[in-house]
Amino acid sequence: MLTIKRVPTVVSNYQEELENLGCGRNCLGNCCLPVSKLPLYAFNKKRGLAGGKDEKESESEPEKSFLDTLLLGQWEDRMSRGLFRYDVTACETKVIPGNYGFIAQLNEGRHLKKRPTEFRVDKVLQPFDDKKFNFTKVGQEEVLFRFEESNHDETFFFEKAAASSCPSVVAINVSPIEYGHVLLIPRVLDCLPQRIDSESFLLALHMAAEAANPFFRLGYNSLGAFATINHLHFQAYYMSMPFPVEKARTKRIAIMSKGVKMSELCDYPVCGLVFEGGKQLEDLSEAVSLSCICLQNNNIPYNVLISDSGRRIFLFPQCYAEKQALGEVSQELLDTQVNPAVWEISGHMVLKRRKDYEEASEDYAWRLLAEVSLSKERLEEVKAYILEAPGFSETEEREDEMEDTCSTLDKENPFKAHAPHPRFSEGCLVLQ
Numbered sequence: 001m002l003t004i005k006r007v008p009t010v011v012s013n014y015q016e017e018l019e020n021l022g023c024g025r026n027c028l029g030n031c032c033l034p035v036s037k038l039p040l041y042a043f044n045k046k047r048g049l050a051g052g053k054d055e056k057e058s059e060s061e062p063e064k065s066f067l068d069t070l071l072l073g074q075w076e077d078r079m080s081r082g083l084f085r086y087d088v089t090a091c092e093t094k095v096i097p098g099n100y101g102f103i104a105q106l107n108e109g110r111h112l113k114k115r116p117t118e119f120r121v122d123k124v125l126q127p128f129d130d131k132k133f134n135f136t137k138v139g140q141e142e143v144l145f146r147f148e149e150s151n152h153d154e155t156f157f158f159e160k161a162a163a164s165s166c167p168s169v170v171a172i173n174v175s176p177i178e179y180g181h182v183l184l185i186p187r188v189l190d191c192l193p194q195r196i197d198s199e200s201f202l203l204a205l206h207m208a209a210e211a212a213n214p215f216f217r218l219g220y221n222s223l224g225a226f227a228t229i230n231h232l233h234f235q236a237y238y239m240s241m242p243f244p245v246e247k248a249r250t251k252r253i254a255i256m257s258k259g260v261k262m263s264e265l266c267d268y269p270v271c272g273l274v275f276e277g278g279k280q281l282e283d284l285s286e287a288v289s290l291s292c293i294c295l296q297n298n299n300i301p302y303n304v305l306i307s308d309s310g311r312r313i314f315l316f317p318q319c320y321a322e323k324q325a326l327g328e329v330s331q332e333l334l335d336t337q338v339n340p341a342v343w344e345i346s347g348h349m350v351l352k353r354r355k356d357y358e359e360a361s362e363d364y365a366w367r368l369l370a371e372v373s374l375s376k377e378r379l380e381e382v383k384a385y386i387l388e389a390p391g392f393s394e395t396e397e398r399e400d401e402m403e404d405t406c407s408t409l410d411k412e413n414p415f416k417a418h419a420p421h422p423r424f425s426e427g428c429l430v431l432q
């Protein structure tokens with residue numbers, strides 16, 4: 001058994017109360033949630049195509065989506081109620097000089113007063129354990145709203161809605177690493193372990209599409225790839241600039257039967273696969289979730305970044321925790337205590353010590369991320385697993401579409417038309 005010791009991130013104010021809390025405190029468990037009325041955002045599943053942008057969007061300045069407004073308004077409300085462990089808007093952030101634009105944040109409040117815990121890192125699939133902290137124990141004041149599929153063909157919002165049979169919720173992360181940092185917890189009462197299934201992944205894609213803001217990304221960490229809570233959840237937050245990985249060149253490797261294109265990252269320290277296209281959000285969701293399920297079944301830890309409002313998805317199989325457990329990571333990298341999960345891999349480094357922040361260089365970011373990456377040979381094996389996975393069908397290669405060229409973000413830059421939320425300029429200070 002391989003384990004590493006690390007300080008777990010405190011995502012909820014209820015995480016450290018290990019004794020079974022008696023109820024009557026409005027939790028997300030079976031005792032309270034079914035009889036509670038929470039705000040409900042119900043999305044129209046027919047909306048939100050992953051492929052092209054709709055006409056309205058491409059012609060004029062995109063309007064701020066209702067989900068965006070709701071999420072940020074509610075998040076700020078929880079901030080004013082003092083539910084966060086520190087003020088993330090006071091954390092210094094800078095772009096590390098260099099070609100890639102890695103982003104460094106100094107976050108001294110995130111890991112205070114915590115003892116390291118032992119985590120098993122050699123099993124991507126582990127059964128749900130109701131004796132450990134899970135999201136049913138969270139108090140409802142940390143929940144912003146329920147996020148579920150609409151029964152009608154329209155999107156709607158209710159301030160107070162009677163419970164559904166399997167509520168999915170959006171809650172704050174009380175240790176945010178950026179503005180609007182939240183958790184999406186699919187079907188919280190079903191107590192699903194941290195593993196991707198197609199239905200839950202589609203829910204996460206819908207959230208990205210509904211937010212309709214390129215600065216809003218969702219991320220996922222598997223067990224063994226720095227998830228610390230074995231209860232299914234995605235994370236999401238706003239970062240008002242492109243992530244370095246979003247600017248990296250890509251090379252096409254396959255086209256799936258429903259038009260989903262699979263590419264590989266070029267010139268990036270972490271090997272990764274990029275998925276985009278398909279006619280429906282479902283097509284893209286299916287291709288990615290099948291890939292994730294394939295990695296899970298082969299016990300390969302991985303991270304996922306959902307970017308460009310759900311149109312572009314990055315999948316990073318990784319091996320850092322395994323190397324760490326085997327004693328193969330240099331002490332210098334371990335000393336910075338950076339846990340390279342989805343955000344770090346995407347290029348947003350959260351540093352705990354001022355010294356590391358001030359000395360952060362592109363070379364450091366590169367060396368850290370290179371340790372996360374699978375080798376080229378191992379990536380080839382992983383690609384083969386995915387392309388041979390059940391349910392995965394590749395179309396016959398068409399020469400014109402499979403050109404051996406690398407594309408960059410410049411072709412269709414989703415950030416160009418989108419003004420950052422005004423809060424960014426006054427809140428998180430980004431030094432260029």
Ligand SMILES: [Zn+2]
Binds near residue numbers: 029
């Ligand atoms: Zn309760």
